[in-house]
Amino acid sequence: MSRDAFQIVESIIAGNPPTTEDWEWFADGLRQWARRGMPLEAALGLTHAHRMRWRDGSLRAAAEVLRAQRDLSAWDLAGELAARLRRFQSAKLPLYRRGLAGQLDEVELHLLSACESGARPITSRRHLFRLLDIR
Structure with missing residues (x-):
């Protein structure tokens, strides 16, 4: 599939x-x-574990886009992703849910996917670093 x-x-x-x-x-x-x-x-593959995999995959995809844009260490990448995620959740996500967000960039589309997964969001730099460091 x-x-x-x-x-x-x-x-x-x-x-x-x-x-x-x-x-x-x-x-x-x-x-x-x-x-x-x-x-x-x-x-149907809609369990909490599936939701977490979806969230994690979306966050990794957002990190890959950020990594392609700038040369960042893993720790700095986790910090940039955490900052973008917090900004997205506080500014664009509420607008998106009301149909007012306008155009989302590639990183924001992945962040939206992560936020819409239904799994608890990961927003701390340390937890994102662990997520991105595991491969």
Whole structure:
């Protein structure tokens, strides 16, 4: 599957019609739920662990964009990402949720994805450094 389960759900919530791939994902989740008796959330890949992976992947993607723009040490990159995330959460995210954000740059799109993941945000430089340092 080329899209994450949360991306599929967000797309459908936004009013986009499900693709054939989306229907396959949904049918596979329902089969797992029915056959294995696993919770529907887990069968569809919508658990808290999945939310954390989505958040972490989005934060890593934002860091890669920042890294491509400037040559930063890992510690400085974590600090820059923490600062951008705090600014985004306090200024642009509230506007975005009201439909007033305007154009988001590439880093902000990844930050939006991280914020919309449903997982608790990581905003401290130290925690972001640990996240970015693990590969």
